[in-house]
Amino acid sequence: MNLILKKLQISSSLLPAALLSATLISTNLVTNTLFAESPTPINDPLLRAMRTELDREKTLLLPGMQKPYFVEYRLDDLTSYEAVANYGALTREEENHQRIVRVTVRIGDYAADSSSSRGDGTLELAPTDDNPEALRYALWIATDTAYKNALRAYSAKQAALKQFQSSQAQQDFAQVKPVVQVSPLVTLDLDRSEWKRRIVEASGLFASDPQVRPFAEHVQYSTANIRAIALNRYLVNTEGTTVRQGYTGYDGAISVGGQAADGMRLSRDNGTVAATAKELQSASAFRKRTLEDLKSFEELRNAPVVSADDYHGPVLFSGDASDDVLNRLFVPNIEADRPEMGTTARTTGAYSSSYKSRVLPEMLSVTDDPLQTKFDGKTLLGAYTIDDEGVPAQSVDIVVNGKLENFLIGREPVKDFSSSNGHGRAAAAQPPHSRAGVILVKASHPLSSNELNKRLLTMAKEQGRDVYAVETLGGELLPRLLYLVHPDGTRQLVRGAVFDELDNRSLRSDIVAVGNDPYVSNSLGPVPQTTIAPSMLFDDIGVKRATLEQQKLPYYAPPALSGK
Template sequence: MKTILRWVAAGACAASILCAAQAKDDVLLRAMSEELERAKTLQFPNLASPYYIEYAVDDAISFSVNASLGGIVSQRSARFRAPRILVRVGTHALDNTNFILSDTAGGALPIDDQLLALRHSLWLATDAAYKNAVDVFARKRAAITNFVNPERLDDFSKAPPAVKVLPAGFRKFDENLWVNRARAVSTVFAAYPKVLSSSVEIELGQSFAYMVNSEGSKVRVPDHLSYIRIRAAGLAGDGSVVRDVALFQAAVPEQLPGETELRSAAVRVAENVTALTAAEPGESYAGPVLFDGAAAAQLFAQLLGRNLAVPRAPVSVPGRPAPVLESELAGRLHARILPEHFSVVDDPTLKEWKGRPLLGHYEVDLEGVIPAPLRVVERGNLEAFLLTRQPVRGGETSNGRARLPGPFGAKAAAISNLIVTSSAPTPAAEMRRRLLELVEKRQRKYGLLVRKLDFPSTASL
């Protein structure tokens, strides 16, 4: 046993040394760290100095191809580094964020690993971000003198620094393979004359998320995403456009379906669109509906997942209101929102489920907070919200759910892997029997069986 423990300790030590060496050799991470140290000394005479500085960079490569009816419509390779610079002046209680004029600095960084060039770009962006922060902070302090808010929340919560530096390195895409696959799958639609437009879009992406801040956090983690989208559209007899789509997503291209499965998906899309062109026009419906399979998961993600994040309205100025999409669950903490037999956990630590990789897994959020599983619904009662470091009513500290860039200098919370369980599950066959029973009881001609929703949206950006 002692020998095994020595091997484990030696392996852990070797891995730690390797990661430390990789971090030291990473020119981008070095440039961010060195420029951050210099930026800590920023201050204009008689003006507020930064109390928090954050550099975040998405270092990425991508390849995309779009094919239709056997022809390549477009093809593109890209390499980019997208920075987000956040400078906070003031204090945790009151700073320049959460104001209608608040924002983060962006731009572009050199893609070459030239230390001086990278530091120069970061310096320029930081200088602009600091000057803007000072100006916005003054405007915000002037704005808050015009209203009384006795329950004002802090603008930023404290969190321990996170150090998570994982191995990084891009792998070359086999572009010819994916071009040929897109071309081959797109030929399927040539056999369906009712399909008036169709496309096979493949987007492959590799990205490493970098983040350093003045609290001591240092992060470099993979954030890869690839997808294939097969779309088709036709024209119904009444002139309306009918559409269908098949979407496949994976962290790495090797996890995407092969050509045979993609062809089968294209056939299903084409046949469904063809059937829709001949279908009778729909009518207004009020009656029993059963969400089956993927549609049930999409329904939970759309209705529950989206509302687990509680946005915070910013300080505004007269004549410039800031519209904020409120959570429908705001103010309902510890209230019943689902049947008693339902429980829901948001778990970003899960990497796979029944052998299938999960895209919701992540090591650390955008604010440098390491997440843990979070029970959001217990026996039907809402027990927690998804929180970032921007305090909201009933949630003053982060639980590591800052997953998206947000408005007004903040980050936005989002679900990871939403695990829904029931202590009284009902077999699918029984659910269909109950649907038909309700249809008969309510004297309807039919019930609706929904197998797929357009969530997340498949519309072109």
């Protein structure tokens, strides 16, 4: 968020003086009939200021220019905290609080307007106190700029559309009923002193705990951090929608790593993510997880490199690994981002031509239900009741018995989907896009963990060879903890592998069995999301040795450890 602040400061300083001094021309013309009446006044100074300024600017007009049919004000009030520890010492601690307004102005009408598939809107820093006059001034400046930008964009878009023979098939913006919802404000609730103590201890365990101290010299970095976010979002628009809602998120992370004797870089990254501070791991659990990561890092160092022989065969993915696979290969493709003008594709994803086609095995169905707030007693970060475009959240059956039946849609229609299903979501200060909330994968005939492992071993015996099981994945779906599974059931940790041809075809055709062990993965990304998926057994995945060049080991020995 500091980057956002810096960009806003730079962009404001570069605005022409004439633009900053330009005023919005008010007229006595009758307000556009699409504008809804303001809702009953609400006891919130920010919402009142936003509605007051919006009502004043309903009469936006420049001589000879079109009048907006839709104006939206969004204010993001973001508080963030982060503390970082390295090698047993606190190295950084910072807290930020800022407010940013995003003003969107649309010229034209719902069928064809000035919008772009990349997102629209003008940003302006807002006062961090509750001064209504200062907020209205920021809104005025941002609205003036957004209006002028929309006029230029509308003219350019109309000219561009003339290049195409067929007319635009879908509306640019879906009309919805206004909603009013004012939820309680959220705040950070973190015991900072306690968590600083925890991360300092965790980052120094490699050197202080007797269990891992014997191989402490192999650890080249040891980092722990705690991150917390509280976002209160205010939204008003000329349709009459007034929403105030927010969420909190917490992430306690651990990262340790170094090199094997042959120079291969290895790491273990882990953590605890929760919607509330009280749902983070306890101090003892956080310490235990750190020690387990340090031990598994040392096991990785001593593990053999995966065989150089080509392998295509069974691979069992844990629920943790399955979540990562789905978040990488499946979820982005059911979020219906609209393609550029002049294209006939339904969306920009790999499933743009897969509507009503099979994208998963018949045994699997997938639902996105943002209204589900808990699963197995755990609060779900991806849950919400109103999306970031003021549309009530809906449960959507995306895949039914393997067949793609729906996409996740915001207010930007795509082919065959003319209305929003409540999935327009936005990162702080960013425009909304179609995004997932709570993804839940269900199987018609799930197996127990014992049955799933027996199925894997049966395949190994039938094929007369070793097979694989993966517990955790890293970026780019790289296996972090990959085990060679022998036909007798014993397992051997290996390193240096990559998956080959793990893609959407694999999701559609290679999953042969699914567990009954759903794993909840909360993600505190720019847009909070939750994916809940079980273990999955693939029958034909390629595993091969990575071809990365190994780096030299450190020339110098690490500092001597103290006697503590």
